Amino acid sequence: MRSTSMSLEPGFRGVICASFGDTGDTAGRDTGDRPKYDLHFTSANPESLAELRSALERSCVGARLVLAGPAIDVHAASAAAQECGMVDEEITLLPDENSPWVVFCGHCHVGTTTTGVHGSVEVPCQGCGIVLATTDHFSRRLGGYLGYAAHAEEA
Known part of the structure; x- marks a missing residue:
């Protein structure tokens, strides 16, 4: 339209x-x-x-x-x-600012749509299923925030 x-x-x-x-x-x-x-x-x-x-x-x-x-x-x-x-x-x-936003998985490079406060949300990756912690690092090229394995230190 x-x-x-x-x-x-x-x-x-x-x-x-x-x-x-x-x-x-x-x-x-x-x-x-x-x-x-x-x-x-x-x-x-x-x-x-x-x-x-x-x-x-x-x-x-x-x-x-x-x-x-x-x-x-x-x-x-x-x-x-x-x-x-x-x-x-x-x-x-x-x-x-209240709309959904994207977290990109640093492992499989798939974007996952989520809501909530940036930097304080953990989301399951829609690509590999790993639980992602979000960061404040925003990629203008990808249009989303970087996510990383939330509990990597426990593995």
Whole structure:
């Protein structure tokens, strides 16, 4: 699902505002006198990320990106934007802090979706089943937090 306030012309230098799910709304975001291009997706699935990449490919240096919604979607879209050549200074992240987030297993490299307070949650890995302790180390490339064997010292 997509909604736009204007058509995106090649060479666009304004602000691309992408929101995800029910919580991500950038419609009221003030962009000053810069043109604004609104996108809304239900989630950061392959189709929506392809559409975001397409919009970024039509934009020029100087374009900015605002991402809002569940943390999983916001970080996946940010990783896609960085693959397109955008840098951190061009991207504003507005994740819903109460939404689920991803823990990546350092053993099997599978992402496990969870909720709770970062750094204080233990979750079973959806890949290898090992109980993971979470860290505050966030991978922008993977869009999630690093997990490690919670009880490795007891093995």
